Amino acid sequence: MIVNSKNFVLKLEEILIDDLPTERYNESENIVLELIRSWHSEQKYFTHYTSGSTGRPKKIVISREKIQISAKSTLSAIDPNSKIKNALLCLNPLNIGGAMVVYRSLLYDHDLTIIEPSSNVMSALDKDRIYDLTSMVPMQYRNLSKDDLTRFKNILIGGAPMSVDKTVLNTNVYSTYGMTETVSHIALRKLSEEVFMTIGDTVVDINEKKTLKIKGSITDNQWLETNDIVDIQSDKTFKWLGRADFVINSGGIKINPEMVEAQLENQIKHAFIATSLPDDNLGRKLVLLIEGDNQTLDFSELDKYHQPKEVFFNQKIFKTANNKIDRLKTQEHFESTL
Numbered sequence: 001m002i003v004n005s006k007n008f009v010l011k012l013e014e015i016l017i018d019d020l021p022t023e024r025y026n027e028s029e030n031i032v033l034e035l036i037r038s039w040h041s042e043q044k045y046f047t048h049y050t051s052g053s054t055g056r057p058k059k060i061v062i063s064r065e066k067i068q069i070s071a072k073s074t075l076s077a078i079d080p081n082s083k084i085k086n087a088l089l090c091l092n093p094l095n096i097g098g099a100m101v102v103y104r105s106l107l108y109d110h111d112l113t114i115i116e117p118s119s120n121v122m123s124a125l126d127k128d129r130i131y132d133l134t135s136m137v138p139m140q141y142r143n144l145s146k147d148d149l150t151r152f153k154n155i156l157i158g159g160a161p162m163s164v165d166k167t168v169l170n171t172n173v174y175s176t177y178g179m180t181e182t183v184s185h186i187a188l189r190k191l192s193e194e195v196f197m198t199i200g201d202t203v204v205d206i207n208e209k210k211t212l213k214i215k216g217s218i219t220d221n222q223w224l225e226t227n228d229i230v231d232i233q234s235d236k237t238f239k240w241l242g243r244a245d246f247v248i249n250s251g252g253i254k255i256n257p258e259m260v261e262a263q264l265e266n267q268i269k270h271a272f273i274a275t276s277l278p279d280d281n282l283g284r285k286l287v288l289l290i291e292g293d294n295q296t297l298d299f300s301e302l303d304k305y306h307q308p309k310e311v312f313f314n315q316k317i318f319k320t321a322n323n324k325i326d327r328l329k330t331q332e333h334f335e336s337t338l
Contacts, residue, residue: 005114031093070183071104073200086111088134096180163262203235251282253305271317289315
C-alpha cells in the first residue's frame with residue numbers, strides 16, 4: 001500500500017514509524033496516518049462520528065471485526081474479480097464514509113490518494129490519473145462533468161438520496177444506503193436503477209411502525225430499527241422512499257420531502273431543501289428553500305399534491321461537519337427570519 005497526497009508519498013512501512021513529523025501534514029493526512037497506525041497496532045475498537053444531519057453528531061465505537069465485515073461486503077459486491085488497485089479519499093476520514101475508504105485500502109492493499117474534502121474534487125487531482133474507487137457526497141458528484149466521470153471507475157455516493165440517472169454509462173456509480181451504526185452502507189443500487197440490494201448477509205424487513213429494519217453480521221444478527229420508509233421487494237431488495245421523521249402532512253397528504261428533492265435535483269445547482277410552513281388551510285404547506293438566486297423551476301413532473309406552494313431563494317442552507325445538509329438547523333434559521 002502506498003499513501004500519497006500533495007504533501008507526501010509514503011509506503012506502508014514508513015507510515016508505521018512513530019516519529020514522522022506530523023506538523024508538516026494537514027488535518028486529513030494526519031487522521032489517515034493515525035488510522036493506519038491504529039489498525040496495524042491490532043487495536044480492537046475505533047471511534048467515529050455520525051454526520052449530525054438528523055440531530056447532534058454522536059460518537060460511535062466500531063469493532064475491528066465489523067470494519068472487516070463491511071469492507072468485505074462492499075468489495076465482494078462491486079469488485080468480485082479484484083480489479084480495484086487504487087482509491088481516492090476526498091471525504092472527512094473522521095466520519096465513517098471517509099474512514100472506510102482508508103480501511104478498505106488497508107485490507108485490500110489499494111494505493112490511497114488523499115485530498116482535502118471539498119465540493120470541487122477535480123481541482124485537487126493530478127491531471128489524467130484514473131481512480132479505481134472513491135466515495136463522495138452528492139454535491140461532489142453533481143459537480144463532476146461527463147469528462148470528469150471518465151477519471152473514475154467506481155463511485156460510491158452516500159450521505160443523501162440520489163435520483164435515478166440513466167445517463168451514467170462508463171462509470172459504475174452507486175447510490176448507497178447505510179449509517180455509522182452499520183459501518184457505512186449495507187445496500188447499494190446502480191444510479192441507473194431504482195432498487196437497493198443489500199450486501200453481505202444483510203436482510204431487511206418492515207417493523208410495526210412500517211419503517212425499515214436491518215439484520216445481519218454487521219448488526220450482530222439483531223434487528224436494527226430505522227426511521228426510513230421503504231417499499232420492500234424481498235428480504236434483500238427495497239426502494240427507499242424517505243424518512244418518517246421528515247414526512248410532511250399537508251392537508252392529509254403525506255409528502256416525503258427527500259423524494260421531492262430527488263425529482264428536482266437536476267434543475268437546481270445550489271444547495272436546497274424541501275420543507276414546510278404552517279398554513280391555515282393545509283396545516284403545513286410544502287415549500288422550497290434554495291441557497292442560490294431566483295430561477296425558473298418546472299414542477300410538471302411532480303404529482304400535483306407534491307408541488308411546492310412557495311419557493312424562497314437566497315436562503316442559508318446549513319451543513320454538518322460531514323458536508324451533509326443540516327435540515328433541523330436550516331429550518332430553525334429560516335423560521336426565525338420570517
